[in-house]
Amino acid sequence: MNLTNQLLIATPEMQDERFHRAVILICEHNEHGALGININLPSHVQFDEILESLQIDEANLFDPEQSVYEGGPVNTQCGFILHQSDKPAELEFESSIQVSDSINLTTSKDIIRAIANNQFKRNWLMALGCATWDAGQLEQEVADHSWLITTVQDDLIFNHKTDRWDQALALMGVQAHQLSGDIGHA
Numbered sequence: 001m002n003l004t005n006q007l008l009i010a011t012p013e014m015q016d017e018r019f020h021r022a023v024i025l026i027c028e029h030n031e032h033g034a035l036g037i038n039i040n041l042p043s044h045v046q047f048d049e050i051l052e053s054l055q056i057d058e059a060n061l062f063d064p065e066q067s068v069y070e071g072g073p074v075n076t077q078c079g080f081i082l083h084q085s086d087k088p089a090e091l092e093f094e095s096s097i098q099v100s101d102s103i104n105l106t107t108s109k110d111i112i113r114a115i116a117n118n119q120f121k122r123n124w125l126m127a128l129g130c131a132t133w134d135a136g137q138l139e140q141e142v143a144d145h146s147w148l149i150t151t152v153q154d155d156l157i158f159n160h161k162t163d164r165w166d167q168a169l170a171l172m173g174v175q176a177h178q179l180s181g182d183i184g185h186a
Contacts, residue, residue: 005099005152007024007026009023014147022040024038036131037080037105037130038072039071040164043068045128068127072129076128076129080105082125083123084102084123096111125158148172
C-alpha cells in the first residue's frame with residue numbers, strides 16, 4: 001500500500017493529541033517510511049514573519065498575512081511549501097519532490113523568494129514542520145483505525161480557509177457525528 005498523494009484524516013481512535021482533527025497530505029511513502037504535511041492546523045506565525053526572519057524583502061508580496069500551518073511535530077523550524085506545479089519537481093526549485101502531477105513539495109529558500117517577489121503565480125500553502133513515520137508505522141496506525149484515507153483534491157488543500165477536517169470527511173461522504181470511537185470493532 002503506497003499512500004503518496006493521499007489524505008489521512010484523523011479518527012476518534014487517534015491517540016496522539018498532536019494529530020487531533022489532523023488532515024495530512026502524504027508527500028512521500030516508501031519502504032523506509034512516510035512524510036506528510038498537516039494542512040489543518042493554523043500556526044500563530046504569519047508568512048511575513050517568516051520573510052522577516054529570512055531577511056527577504058516583502059515589498060512585492062501580494063498577501064503578506066498569508067496563513068502558515070503547523071505541518072507536524074518534526075522539523076518545526078523548517079518551512080515546507082506545498083504548491084501547484086506543472087513541472088517535474090527537479091526542474092522547478094532547488095529542493096523539491098513531486099507529490100502528484102499537479103503538486104510539489106519544496107523546502108528551499110528560492111520558492112519563498114519567488115513568492116515574496118510575486119513571481120510565483122500558482123496556489124501554495126506553507127507549513128512549519130512535517131509528520132514522519134518509520135517503516136511500517138503508518139500502515140500499523142491505519143490498521144489500528146487511527147486514520148481514514150481519501151484521495152486528494154487540490155481545492156481542499158489550496159482554497160479552503162475553514163476547518164479542512166470536516167471538508168475532508170465530506171469528500172468521503174462522512175459527517176463527523178457519524179464517526180465513533182468504536183470504528184471497525186464489531
